[in-house]
Amino acid sequence: MERPGRLLLQSELRVRNAAYDVSLSRSLLTWKRRAASPVYHPFRPSVCHSVPVSEIISVREEEEENGSRQRDDGSWKKIREREGKDCRQAFTVLYVERCQQHRWRCAEVTFTCSDETVCQHWVSSIREQLASNTSRPKHLLVYINPYGGKHQGKRIYEQKVAPLFTQAGISTSVIVTEYANHARDHLKMEAELKKFDGVVCVGGDGMFSEIIHGLIWRTQIDCGVDPNSPEEALSPCSLRIGIIPAGSTDCICFATVGTNDPVTSALHIIVGDSQPLDVCSVHHNNMFLRYSVSLLGYGFYGDVLSDSERKRWMGPARYDFSGVKMFLTHHYYEGTVSYLPARGIIGTPRDATRCRSGCVICQHNGQLNSERSEKYEMDEASDSVSIHPWLFCSPESSGEWRTIRGKFLAINAASMSCACPRSPKGLSPAAHLADGTTDLILVRKCSRFNFLRHLLRHTSKDDQFDLTFVEVHRVRRFRFMPRHCQSDSDLELDLHENSKRQIFSQICKDHPACGCAPAYSSWNCDGEILTHTAIDVRVHCQLIKLFARGIEELPVFEDLTNPCAI
Ligand SMILES: CCCCCCCCCCCCC/C=C/[C@@H](O)[C@H](CO)NC(=O)CCCCCCCCCCCCCCC
Ligand SMILES: Nc1ncnc2c1ncn2[C@@H]1O[C@H](COP(=O)(O)OP(=O)(O)OP(=O)(O)O)[C@@H](O)[C@H]1O
Ligand SMILES: [Ca+2]
Structure with a gap:
């Protein structure tokens, strides 16, 4: 975990009726319970939390109306009774939480404060930090194979992935494939790639293979490289590829993320991870066959x-x-x-x-x-x-x-x-x-x-x-x-x-x-x-890049660079 660095904001805010010192730096959002007992208590919930800014998914303002608060997305949330009577303004931060077996989940924490300006300042500061992260995708081209694996690709995308992309402010162009090689040929010849920051495939290894064939081919043509020649040094693809696993083996997703879980993959895409990948070209008698x-x-x-x-x-x-x-x-x-x-x-x-x-x-x-x-x-x-x-x-x-x-x-x-x-x-x-x-x-x-x-x-x-x-x-x-x-x-x-x-x-x-x-x-x-x-x-070394970061090593010792641990 990164060191907190210079603080951009520091306030006393409330989380579930308890007072917290909350601070924001360019790298970390930290909330630490005030006046916590110095005596260690094994059953007391953790009093200090810290989230890398790079792993914040989004922040939303909770708007108060008639004793309830309305979320940015229009849904209603009764939070007034749970919080102190003086706490009138609130904002919620959605962030990545690590679970077992390399799975990531979207967790959230709601901060309340009595001053509207303070609340707005917090929301805009966090949004500024997120916007300054240039590695996060804003527009994605999504291909869904409705027939991969157990035929669940469309449902998985609509129920588990699309709502997260919406929350993270990512716009998408979605194509549900109608036949084998639809995605490959669309990428090769039609897709307006300049409009996108990445390509997402919902399916298995076969669907991913379609995507890389389309993208590598298109990149070589755009760069004036002959994709058929076994001796040519191929040009690396600039667009990253995200894999939402919905296949039978999902080996590429599993080996690059550590799990074949659609929500985890969606979160790696949202935070803008990047993992280069080697690609083999296969030729027969100088004739290109496949990657x-x-x-x-x-x-x-x-x-x-x-x-x-x-x-x-x-x-x-x-x-x-x-x-x-x-x-x-x-x-x-x-x-x-x-x-x-x-x-x-x-x-x-x-x-x-x-x-x-x-x-x-x-x-x-x-x-x-x-x-x-x-x-x-x-x-x-x-x-x-x-x-x-x-x-x-x-x-x-x-x-x-x-x-x-x-x-x-x-x-x-x-x-x-x-x-x-x-x-x-x-x-x-x-x-x-x-x-x-x-x-x-x-x-x-x-x-x-x-x-x-x-x-x-x-x-x-x-x-x-x-x-x-x-x-x-x-x-x-x-x-x-x-x-x-x-x-x-x-x-x-x-x-x-x-x-x-x-x-x-x-x-x-x-x-x-x-x-x-x-x-x-x-x-x-x-x-x-x-x-x-x-x-x-x-x-071909590092010819393509994925929205992934490789399998994370499981933590063995407490991280001493964590400000909560100091
Ligand atoms: C006794 C248990 C032994 C288990 C041994 C398991 C080794 C499995 C290694 C799997 C490696 C997968 C590599 C990934 C390849 C993907 O690019 C490709 C596309 O998705 N998948 C397959 O080709 C799909 C390939 C699927 C291969 C499945 C092989 C299953 C072997 C079962 C042998 C059983 C012997 C039992 C004797 C009584
Ligand atoms: N609309 C479609 N109709 C039929 N086949 C399709 C369609 N879209 C894609 N395909 C093809 O379906 C094949 C299998 O897809 P996919 O890789 O998603 O699932 P899988 O084979 O079950 O999983 P895995 O490859 O992980 O074993 C791919 O080779 C792909 O080209
Ligand atoms: Ca390798």
């Missing part, structure tokens, strides 16, 4: 998604159904993964530290050198990987590409933790939201029992990477080539690397003609199925 911010998954997660799309009628439960089915099916896939390890970074995918609000690693775009990162790079270099000649073609290959061939149950790239209610720590718990890297997780062919051990560890404290058949690399770019797409010369290379006898017995055992394993899976790209399997993925 990804959370999970790119081939094998298990690709198959779960393909299977679950046919069961949309089941709602969010379709993922669990298809998850169990694909676990039992136990398909594995052959292919070549090559990657460009992230160099000169602090942080590894096996760190115990987590990307949290104000993350230092993300503030430096992941570009901090440390002994630890050097050590990790050395460990990486000693891994048993080969370097493939066709991969030395990129302008980024100042570091060297590494190649791994094998049989995989899953190939996952997590650009963020992918924390969600199914796995509160996520697919890659130490991944960063905005460090310019993605964590490439390779789960090699193993028994069902071992794969179950790996999956189960997503739901416990145990390390899901601490298994012989799982490896994880922090990378800036990677490519995947399924075996059936490899050129003849590549396949010949396989023959040289292994003894002929081994290879032929293997082909006979694994070939699709034998009916025991399909040749290829498909990629799950943030919940959408990609049309190609051979892909080239590149991370």
Whole structure:
């Protein structure tokens, strides 16, 4: 919490019939009960409160009429009897209150005073402070997917979010989508973006994906950048995006806010939070396919998604159904993964530290050198990987590409933790939201029992990477080539690397003609199925920004900078 700084206002006001010393600085609103007993009393309600001005939602004057007071919004409130007879003027401050599990709520406190001028002075001073905060949005473009998740998007927005936006003085232009990609195409071609301070999507990860595709595309066109080229440095989007969760997984909201709660998200939008986010571009043969911010998954997660799309009628439960089915099916896939390890970074995918609000690693775009990162790079270099000649073609290959061939149950790239209610720590718990890297997780062919051990560890404290058949690399770019797409010369290379006898017995055992394993899976790209399997993925550091602040660390000790604690 910030230090109070120079006081702008200080008065004696009343809260629920008790006298309080109330003060306002540029950073804090504080109210402290007067003449409180110096003796500590465990059951006495807290006598000192302090709210950062940045977390005040709004202030409203309570107007007195016939013994009752009328609110600015027209609703009536009987407060006269509750307050002292002399207290004729009142104003109410609405502010953010933290609840359990990273949830935010809108709390309010009503101050009364005998002098009308004092009251008005307080209201105008607080309003001035709020208006001077330029990071708060005033006009928002809202897209609602009425069919996401449990089909509650419209109701959630109208009942829980719109009233808060109105209270905070935010005007909105609302579009309820009529078909898939409506929001994307509207953003690409029609939306008058200059009129807005941000875009809000009400829906799940698929709806968010539509929004970023529209916004990133539009930004590149406006900036004269070719969005199709895999080598272009993309221009960052200036408009922030807010996510009101109303989907089935809500992983992007969960991993950036810590909860998938619509009111919490609305409050992060109102206070004007900003959280940059990495975006991966996915190409096939130099042709743009899609962007990804959370999970790119081939094998298990690709198959779960393909299977679950046919069961949309089941709602969010379709993922669990298809998850169990694909676990039992136990398909594995052959292919070549090559990657460009992230160099000169602090942080590894096996760190115990987590990307949290104000993350230092993300503030430096992941570009901090440390002994630890050097050590990790050395460990990486000693891994048993080969370097493939066709991969030395990129302008980024100042570091060297590494190649791994094998049989995989899953190939996952997590650009963020992918924390969600199914796995509160996520697919890659130490991944960063905005460090310019993605964590490439390779789960090699193993028994069902071992794969179950790996999956189960997503739901416990145990390390899901601490298994012989799982490896994880922090990378800036990677490519995947399924075996059936490899050129003849590549396949010949396989023959040289292994003894002929081994290879032929293997082909006979694994070939699709034998009916025991399909040749290829498909990629799950943030919940959408990609049309190609051979892909080239590149991370674009901090390409977009959200109305979020990252997951807040839960307070452990009393904050000594809090004026109430001094
Ligand atoms: C035994 C319990 C193990 C639980 C393991 C849970 C790990 C869950 C990890 C979830 C990671 C989600 C990543 C987010 C991806 C989003 O961009 C995307 C779009 O919304 N969602 C999905 O693709 C939706 C993907 C949904 C995946 C659900 C997978 C469910 C696996 C269930 C396996 C059960 C085995 C039971 C054996 C008896
Ligand atoms: N009006 C509409 N009619 C049909 N589909 C739509 C409409 N608007 C958006 N969509 C599409 O619906 C798909 C799913 O939406 P959404 O992401 O909101 O929910 P979900 O799939 O249940 O949740 P999650 O992506 O979190 O798993 C998106 O891919 C989006 O393109
Ligand atoms: Ca990242």
